[in-house]
Amino acid sequence: MAPRTMFEKIWDEHVVYSEEGKQTILYIDLHLVHEVTSPQAFEGLRLAGRKVRRPERTLATVDHNVPTTDRALPIADPISKKQLDTLRENCEEFGVKLYDLHHRKQGIVHVIGPELGRTQPGMTIVCGDSHTSTHGAFGALAFGIGTSEVEHVMATQTLLQNKPKTFEARFEGSLPNGVTAKDLVLYFIGQITTSGGTGYCIEYTGEAIRNMTMEERMTVCNMTIEGGARAGMIAPDQTTFDYLEGREFAPQDFEAAVERWKQLPSDPGAKYDRVEVYQAKDVIPQVSWGTNPGQVMPISEKIVDPAQIEDPVIRKAAESALSYMDLKPGTPICEVPVDRVFIGSCTNGRIADLREVAKVVQGYHVSPSVNAMIVPGSGQVKRQAEEEGLDKIFQQAGFEWREAGCSMCLGMNPDILTPGQRCASTSNRNFEGRQGKGGRTHLVSPAMAAAAAVTGRFVDVREWEYK
Amino acid sequence: MRAFQKHTGLVVAMDRSNVDTDQIIPKQFLKRIERTGFGQFLFYDWRFLDDGSTPNPDFELNQPEAKGVSILLAKENFGSGSSREHAPWALDDYGFRVLIARSFADIFFNNCFKNSILPLVYDAKTIDDLFERAEKYPGYQLTADLVNKVLTDEHGLELPIEIEEFRRHCLLNGLDDIGLTLQRDAEISAYEAAHGIS
Numbered sequence: 178m179a180p181r182t183m184f185e186k187i188w189d190e191h192v193v194y195s196e197e198g199k200q201t202i203l204y205i206d207l208h209l210v211h212e213v214t215s216p217q218a219f220e221g222l223r224l225a226g227r228k229v230r231r232p233e234r235t236l237a238t239v240d241h242n243v244p245t246t247d248r249a250l251p252i253a254d255p256i257s258k259k260q261l262d263t264l265r266e267n268c269e270e271f272g273v274k275l276y277d278l279h280h281r282k283q284g285i286v287h288v289i290g291p292e293l294g295r296t297q298p299g300m301t302i303v304c305g306d307s308h309t310s311t312h313g314a315f316g317a318l319a320f321g322i323g324t325s326e327v328e329h330v331m332a333t334q335t336l337l338q339n340k341p342k343t344f345e346a347r348f349e350g351s352l353p354n355g356v357t358a359k360d361l362v363l364y365f366i367g368q369i370t371t372s373g374g375t376g377y378c379i380e381y382t383g384e385a386i387r388n389m390t391m392e393e394r395m396t397v398c399n400m401t402i403e404g405g406a407r408a409g410m411i412a413p414d415q416t417t418f419d420y421l422e423g424r425e426f427a428p429q430d431f432e433a434a435v436e437r438w439k440q441l442p443s444d445p446g447a448k449y450d451r452v453e454v455y456q457a458k459d460v461i462p463q464v465s466w467g468t469n470p471g472q473v474m475p476i477s478e479k480i481v482d483p484a485q486i487e488d489p490v491i492r493k494a495a496e497s498a499l500s501y502m503d504l505k506p507g508t509p510i511c512e513v514p515v516d517r518v519f520i521g522s523c524t525n526g527r528i529a530d531l532r533e534v535a536k537v538v539q540g541y542h543v544s545p546s547v548n549a550m551i552v553p554g555s556g557q558v559k560r561q562a563e564e565e566g567l568d569k570i571f572q573q574a575g576f577e578w579r580e581a582g583c584s585m586c587l588g589m590n591p592d593i594l595t596p597g598q599r600c601a602s603t604s605n606r607n608f609e610g611r612q613g614k615g616g617r618t619h620l621v622s623p624a625m626a627a628a629a630a631v632t633g634r635f636v637d638v639r640e641w642e643y644k
Numbered sequence: 645m646r647a648f649q650k651h652t653g654l655v656v657a658m659d660r661s662n663v664d665t666d667q668i669i670p671k672q673f674l675k676r677i678e679r680t681g682f683g684q685f686l687f688y689d690w691r692f693l694d695d696g697s698t699p700n701p702d703f704e705l706n707q708p709e710a711k712g713v714s715i716l717l718a719k720e721n722f723g724s725g726s727s728r729e730h731a732p733w734a735l736d737d738y739g740f741r742v743l744i745a746r747s748f749a750d751i752f753f754n755n756c757f758k759n760s761i762l763p764l765v766y767d768a769k770t771i772d773d774l775f776e777r778a779e780k781y782p783g784y785q786l787t788a789d790l791v792n793k794v795l796t797d798e799h800g801l802e803l804p805i806e807i808e809e810f811r812r813h814c815l816l817n818g819l820d821d822i823g824l825t826l827q828r829d830a831e832i833s834a835y836e837a838a839h840g841i842s
């Protein structure tokens with residue numbers, strides 16, 4: 178057989194039916210469900226008298242719409258409450274396992290899947306959420322779908338798909354000190370733009386990727402969707418196996434599974450439709466300056482001057498972004514003050530991210546002009562952080578320490594920016610109004626966000642004095 | 645699903661790229677558990693001033709000539725970001741049947757077909773030409789004829805509609821994907837049996 182990429186191996190393994198000129202019917206191993214994109218799908222099933230075909234391959238949690246303050250209190254917003262109640266009723270009716278608000282393991286869907294060991298190499302994984310690409314960090318084919326497709330997967334355990342093209346993004350060498358996975362992926366999106374990955378499944382390779390922990394790999398794959406790609410993936414290796422071993426839903430015969438997983442990486446000589454090679458040493462801590470995740474810059478530079486941009490479409494987009502963000506061309510980004518700091522989300526709400534933050538803020542205090550909050554990605558992350566005493570460090574430093582959820586990543590719950598507020602955020606989207614109408618979001622790594630909280634403006638964390 | 649065969653409608657030009665789904669339907673409206681009624685919130689943050697009810701006089705859809713539009717013209721990467729199908733639901737509920745852009749984001753593009761909205765992609769030159777026409781002719785209309793695969797106006801424009809044959813077939817006949825896939829139930833069961841899934 179001709180050498181195949183990892184993507185092709187997983188794809189081939191999951192084809193249920195294919196016919197020239199039609200979309201392929203692809204089997205789905207794991208379907209993740211949350212409260213926002215599922216109610217209409219369950220309703221569709223009910224109306225058609227259908228069942229969830231494989232409830233045991235379906236897992237639900239509440240994350241987008243949950244309060245992150247005291248969970249003992251009733252939910253203030255009746256519409257939010259209705260949505261959470263609806264998911265509970267639907268899961269009961271259709272026999273789907275739900276990690277509900279008060280479950281110890283509740284959390285952001287893309288944090289708990291891996292944490293529980295449900296996300297495994299070689300799987301096809303979907304969810305009605307674009308950041309499903311996160312799970313590709315395990316060598317899975319994982320992507321976001323719409324609500325009609327959620328219903329399709331529920332009813333048939335399959336999905337109709339066109340085969341994406343393959344794209345190898347290789348990062349040679351290792352990342353400099355103080356430069357993180359978040360910086361690498363922001364840099365990458367800056368290079369390819371937010372539509373550059375459209376139609377592709379991206380596989381990240383190279384030394385810088387191999388050196389990463391699972392948490393870091395998840396950060397990279399998570400943000401792949403911001404480059405427009407269908408999915409991002411990283412070949413499984415010992416780091417992956419070590420992460421999974423002993424987790425609640427890891428395979429019973431773990432060694433046999435590892436032997437299978439070792440067959441997944443792309444064969445030598447396998448051809449990708451597109452290959453881009455980057456040098457990890459070129460990556461500098463990144464800050465987004467605009468209103469899409471491709472509008473990023475190194476911390477060491479000045480805000481772009483749209484007048485210098487030749488392409489009229491890009492120039493217009495830059496002008497409108499700078500006006501929304503209230504930034505002046507030529508200002509060094511490290512002179513820009515921030516009002517809020519948000520640390521959390523499915524991009525950077527894992528234990529490793531919180532440890533990173535604790536290292537930076539240890540011995541410091543949040544600037545008096547800043548309101549800073551930390552929202553763990555899951556109940557398990559929260560407890561782990563508390564066992565390690567990180568919550569004490571955060572609270573002593575003046576951070577708010579919250580319950581698990583999406584929170585201010587999208588501000589569906591009461592955690593939002595007020596108009597004009599500027600936020601250093603570890604989340605993944607800086608769209609207009611994403612964190613609250615008129616709010617201004619700058620995407621950064623956890624370490625950069627932590628440092629900004631302390632100094633009240635953006636700083637180059639490579640020069641940070643750790644205490 | 646509603647079938648799509650031919651549609652003639654007024655065009656609104658939105659000279660914007662990277663219009664993301666957070667813009668199309670902001671998150672505060674995603675709490676509803678129904679599929680309908682999202683049109684009133686379409687482009688909410690752009691469409692209304694800060695009080696949330698006064699129409700923003702600068703926004704494209706609030707122009708007097710944009711009354712009754714059903715074809716939207718935009719630039720690059722329309723529908724990027726969140727997978728929320730509430731975006732096509734809102735566009736559909738508002739009355740849009742055809743979207744034309746230089747490119748669409750992947751998930752959004754897919755979602756359109758599930759809701760009988762026709763997304764059409766043309767190169768930069770063609771899109772620029774359409775923008776010029778929309779500007780030049782008051783009450784500019786386009787006709788998307790999916791049966792004969794052409795996009796036309798009353799001023800001599802004739803562009804081919806290039807879309808995957810299978811998707812066209814589903815749109816023309818209003819076929820629902822789940823029903824189609826379930827015709828392959830035997831294959832799904834065979835796959836499960838072969839993979840020890842029971």
Ligand code: SF4
Binds near residue numbers: 240306583
């Ligand atoms: S944390 Fe943000 S990006 Fe991630 S699933 Fe929640 S809302 Fe979506």
